[in-house]
Amino acid sequence: MSTPDLAPRRTFGGVVAVWVLAAVAGVLIGLFAPAGWRAQWVSVALGGCVIISFAVQLWYGRSQAFIQRMALSTLGALVVLGVITMGFGLAALVSG
Template identity: 55%
Template structure:
């Protein structure tokens, strides 16, 4: 028998937090890395997202849907960082 949650937390907030951190990391890589090394540093940034997502979703204290939230965080972060990476690549291509 399961007990109902007294004050359930909204579960998608953690997913959006992870996406925001991924966007911030991608912008940081774009600002600090040399254009030839941006793709490599994007991979490092995506690697940093994994433990950050674990921490965010474990902090929420809900075990229901953990795998789905982690998958959504990872796929969304990959998509966000990929879009920003494409933008940075096009900016590099047309700037010089």
Template identity: 55%
Template structure:
């Protein structure tokens, strides 16, 4: 007797989890750190998000679509962190006038 095929979990939740983590980390770093240290730590945090996206997608357990899921996680984290960084940069320009 064969085993029934179990429906795979939705891969979008893992991608969205990385985006949310990137948002939380970027906002936290933007609030906590002074302006001169912000960019360096955001780069380090983005590197950590790349590793987190690999870990999340490996934990998903399916090889099919792995590269697409990791790319979506990483590019989304880059976009989120870039937008947050741009927001803090514009805020710094507005307060510096």
């Protein structure tokens, strides 16, 4: 039997931290990666976000809603990277 946490740590900060990491990685990939390699690097960045998400959620040490927090972190990182990639793709279409 386990005792309940009296003042559990907030876990939403870890989810948002993964989203911010995804945004930073997406912008860096868009700025520094050649246009032909961006899709591959975005895939690598998403894989890194999944690993970081595991690390952050395990660091919290709470098993309650672990799967939901992991899904929210990963899905949010996917959406963030997708929006940034779409922005760079549209910019490439407009510029020629």
